[in-house]
Amino acid sequence: MKKFFFWRYPGRLAFFRRDDRLLLIFFGILVGICSGLAAVALNRTLLFTLDALHDIRHLWWAFLLPGLGAMASSLYLEKIMNEGAGHGVPEVIYSVSRYGGLMRFRSSISRLVSSCLTIGSGGSAGPEAPVVMSGAAIGSNIAQLFYLNDRQRVTLVGCGAAGAIASIFNAPLTGMIFSMEIILGEWSMVNMIPLAVASVAGAEVSRIFQGNSIVFESSGFHVGGFDLISCIGIAVVASLGSLMLTRLVRQMHQVSARLPVPFWIRAAMGGCAVGLLGYAVPDVLGEGYGSIHAMIEGLFRSGLTIAAVAFAAKILATSLTLGWGGSGGIFAPCLVIGSFAGLVYHRFVDLLFPGLITASEGCFALLGMAGMLSGILQAPLTGIFLILEITGSYEVMLPLIVVSALSTTITHYFEPASFYMKDLADRGALLRPGTDSRVLADISIREVIEKDCIVVHPTMLLRDFLQIVKRSKRMYFPVADEKTKVFLGMVQFDHFRPYLFNTLMHDTVLVDQIMDPDPETANYDDDLSEVLQRMSAKKLFSMPVVSNHRFVGMVSKGTLLDKYRDELNVQTAQVL
Amino acid sequence: MKLGISEIAQRLDLNPETLVRWIRQGRIPIDRQGQQGIFKESELRAWAARKQMVYKRERSAKKESETRPGGLALYNALTQGGCFNQVPGSDKAEVLKNAVELVPGLSQENLKSLLDQLIAREQLTSTGIGRGVAVPHPRTPMDGWFKMPMILTCFLENEIDFDSIDKMPVSILFLILSPTMETHLAMLSKLSYFLRDNSFVDFLKTFPAPDDFFHQVKDMEKNIETSGIQGV
Numbered sequence: 001m002k003k004f005f006f007w008r009y010p011g012r013l014a015f016f017r018r019d020d021r022l023l024l025i026f027f028g029i030l031v032g033i034c035s036g037l038a039a040v041a042l043n044r045t046l047l048f049t050l051d052a053l054h055d056i057r058h059l060w061w062a063f064l065l066p067g068l069g070a071m072a073s074s075l076y077l078e079k080i081m082n083e084g085a086g087h088g089v090p091e092v093i094y095s096v097s098r099y100g101g102l103m104r105f106r107s108s109i110s111r112l113v114s115s116c117l118t119i120g121s122g123g124s125a126g127p128e129a130p131v132v133m134s135g136a137a138i139g140s141n142i143a144q145l146f147y148l149n150d151r152q153r154v155t156l157v158g159c160g161a162a163g164a165i166a167s168i169f170n171a172p173l174t175g176m177i178f179s180m181e182i183i184l185g186e187w188s189m190v191n192m193i194p195l196a197v198a199s200v201a202g203a204e205v206s207r208i209f210q211g212n213s214i215v216f217e218s219s220g221f222h223v224g225g226f227d228l229i230s231c232i233g234i235a236v237v238a239s240l241g242s243l244m245l246t247r248l249v250r251q252m253h254q255v256s257a258r259l260p261v262p263f264w265i266r267a268a269m270g271g272c273a274v275g276l277l278g279y280a281v282p283d284v285l286g287e288g289y290g291s292i293h294a295m296i297e298g299l300f301r302s303g304l305t306i307a308a309v310a311f312a313a314k315i316l317a318t319s320l321t322l323g324w325g326g327s328g329g330i331f332a333p334c335l336v337i338g339s340f341a342g343l344v345y346h347r348f349v350d351l352l353f354p355g356l357i358t359a360s361e362g363c364f365a366l367l368g369m370a371g372m373l374s375g376i377l378q379a380p381l382t383g384i385f386l387i388l389e390i391t392g393s394y395e396v397m398l399p400l401i402v403v404s405a406l407s408t409t410i411t412h413y414f415e416p417a418s419f420y421m422k423d424l425a426d427r428g429a430l431l432r433p434g435t436d437s438r439v440l441a442d443i444s445i446r447e448v449i450e451k452d453c454i455v456v457h458p459t460m461l462l463r464d465f466l467q468i469v470k471r472s473k474r475m476y477f478p479v480a481d482e483k484t485k486v487f488l489g490m491v492q493f494d495h496f497r498p499y500l501f502n503t504l505m506h507d508t509v510l511v512d513q514i515m516d517p518d519p520e521t522a523n524y525d526d527d528l529s530e531v532l533q534r535m536s537a538k539k540l541f542s543m544p545v546v547s548n549h550r551f552v553g554m555v556s557k558g559t560l561l562d563k564y565r566d567e568l569n570v571q572t573a574q575v576l
Numbered sequence: 577m578k579l580g581i582s583e584i585a586q587r588l589d590l591n592p593e594t595l596v597r598w599i600r601q602g603r604i605p606i607d608r609q610g611q612q613g614i615f616k617e618s619e620l621r622a623w624a625a626r627k628q629m630v631y632k633r634e635r636s637a638k639k640e641s642e643t644r645p646g647g648l649a650l651y652n653a654l655t656q657g658g659c660f661n662q663v664p665g666s667d668k669a670e671v672l673k674n675a676v677e678l679v680p681g682l683s684q685e686n687l688k689s690l691l692d693q694l695i696a697r698e699q700l701t702s703t704g705i706g707r708g709v710a711v712p713h714p715r716t717p718m719d720g721w722f723k724m725p726m727i728l729t730c731f732l733e734n735e736i737d738f739d740s741i742d743k744m745p746v747s748i749l750f751l752i753l754s755p756t757m758e759t760h761l762a763m764l765s766k767l768s769y770f771l772r773d774n775s776f777v778d779f780l781k782t783f784p785a786p787d788d789f790f791h792q793v794k795d796m797e798k799n800i801e802t803s804g805i806q807g808v
Binding site for chain 2: 011012017100148149150151152442443444446447448563566567569570571
């Protein structure tokens with residue numbers, strides 16, 4: 001029997017217990033292939049849906065389509081899959097930092113279907129974030145199937161995300177870097193190799209099924225020396241765009257939450273609004289890759305004003321779709337908005353100082369995309385590598401780096417947390433590896449509690465109490481009722497120090513006269529960081545832990561430092 | 577090898593809950609099966625060294641009897657040292673010199689050094705604690721000279737001036753020699769507790785025979801041990 005089940009416990013092999021890198025590489029390939037397949041599947045379905053709906057898109061009631069799609073998607077997520085709306089990346093990040101990458105199996109398909117409904121019907125969102133979530137869930141579930149431990153599971157979740165991005169953009173490097181910069185939040189050798197392998201697997205799957213094509217193939221850009229300076233401007237415009245988008249999505253979310261209608265009607269309303277917007281500016285509908293193509297190749301013929309309107313309209317449409325309950329990612333809209341931004345900037349500067357910019361419009365559209373993406377995600381490397389890989393334009397490398405870095409920095413001034421992390425940071429749930437909050441979140445009160453305190457009774461005389469003080473190793477004495485054992489208060493050394501040598505007091509003072517009847521107490525389930533904050537606020541060195549009205553032990557800063565160090569030591573260096 | 581989780585936790589000086597969590601999170605090279613942990617000792621030792629933690633096979637707690645005197649510690653120390661009547665000498669230095677010569681098993685060299693230390697201690701402040709009793713002792717424990725503490729009880733031939741706190745002449749000496757500071761304090765604490773008892777001091781003033789004296793101490797020490805008064 002044991003032999004039979006052995007294949008499900010590969011982590012138990014003595015060889016892998018010491019060094020599991022080979023194991024992780026093997027599973028990385030598996031996860032990469034699976035998430036690559038998921039990405040291909042989504043891509044194919046999206047194409048199919050767009051094709052199927054093509055004929056009715058020019059009918060007068062077509063503006064209802066995005067509404068219907070968003071409604072169906074939100075109903076599907078809430079009622080059938082029982083998951084919240086949104087793109088899912090924050091959920092993945094949270095799961096990685098808090099639950100060791102534990103995710104439900106249904107997450108691996110839920111977002112695929114819902115984003116397909118939203119985007120296919122014309123909602124302004126991207127297919128990338130849903131694919132990331134589904135890849136991550138696939139990684140997590142493969143890890144669970146084989147009983148891998150938390151650390152290995154987190155790596156596989158990262159592999160899933162890397163494979164998904166690598167596959168959907170045919171961009172293996174971006175997959176790897178996205179996963180480390182955003183999903184895992186740490187750069188370690190142990191993770192890097194499985195991620196690289198998964199990215200390669202994911203990209204290869206996509207190449208097998210869809211051919212080895214660069215998404216926005218473009219080349220031959222000529223970048224002059226002065227363009228490096230003028231690209232500072234595009235960084236500013238792009239950060240402005242990303243700030244607007246971030247704020248607007250959040251505000252839309254708050255506005256829609258206040259409406260007294262069911263969530264699916266809200267989603268439908270948002271979708272219809274996008275549909276109506278689509279009448280005026282058709283470029284805002286769907287993922288918008290078509291317009292990116294046009295802009296990069298310099299085929300976008302409309303004038304400066306129309307481009308500026310499209311820039312604003314796409315931001316509005318995206319926030320309407322995502323903020324009102326549609327489901328999809330921010331990647332693709334970012335790219336569209338970014339290319340509009342680049343176009344607008346280029347034309348505007350050209351209007352004021354003709355001939356100043358030597359690089360073409362397409363080049364600036366590309367820089368705009370990088371700036372927008374880096375600003376929204378606050379992940380400069382992801383922005384740089386994504387644009388490089390999806391356009392194949394190595395010659396724009398220098399301005400690309402400048403724009404990405406600047407845009408990240410500028411956005412960071414106004415929005416300290418990125419689009420993905422903002423919700424988590426607001427909830428205090430952003431726990432990056434190796435940070436204080438992560439270390440404290442992992443240690444539970446149960447692990448630092450000290451149980452060698454001697455409990456005294458309230459009716460004890462000071463003389464008897466001092467005898468107990470003599471044999472105690474601690475300065476704190478919990479007081480509990482003799483019969484019911486209910487916790488009544490604490491006696492600290494400070495409380496009885498003045499009477500220590502006053503023998504007259506020894507026989508006249510009772511313990512409950514010197515105790516503190518209302519001390520700060522902690523509970524078993526309290527968060528350690530919160531307990532520490534309360535300790536600092538009251539300048540305490542230790543705090544009694546009371547559970548169910550019974551004293552169970554003390555938490556003290558001294559012991560905590562020991563455990564904290566151990567934990568930090570164990571957490572930071574990932575190699576076993 | 578296979579061991580209980582709590583046993584491994586003890587070896588690593590960890591809370592069992594922390595250990596279980598680390599295993600679950602994959603931070604430590606141990607596999608868990610129920611309440612058992614499977615690991616390779618050399619691997620775990622190397623891991624602990626890398627993480628600046630300790631891995632010990634043996635339990636870390638020192639044996640109680642080594643650091644703390646067990647039952648009847650004072651009685652044992654007193655019998656170890658012995659009780660001497662009619663110790664001669666007409667002043668402090670002379671008495672101390674004679675008392676030191678009574679210490680069993682000391683070389684000539686150690687004897688000289690011990691006397692120097694006693695006199696140095698007396699120069700700091702007198703060890704005459706009043707009511708005719710003095711407790712001379714060296715400031716630092718006699719490291720490596722003996723394993724068990726010993727107290728020499730000396731009833732003096734003459735009452736001598738010892739610069740006691742109550743200015744009374746001293747006729748009884750307790751020469752306290754301990755291997756560690758901890759035992760020294762324990763001895764001193766116990767002895768001074770006894771000396772607070774007036775009847776005991778009066779009994780000492782009769783210069784009892786060694787057997788009577790030891791018998792009395794044994795009874796008193798038994799008393800406080802059964803009554804549970806600690807820290808004396």
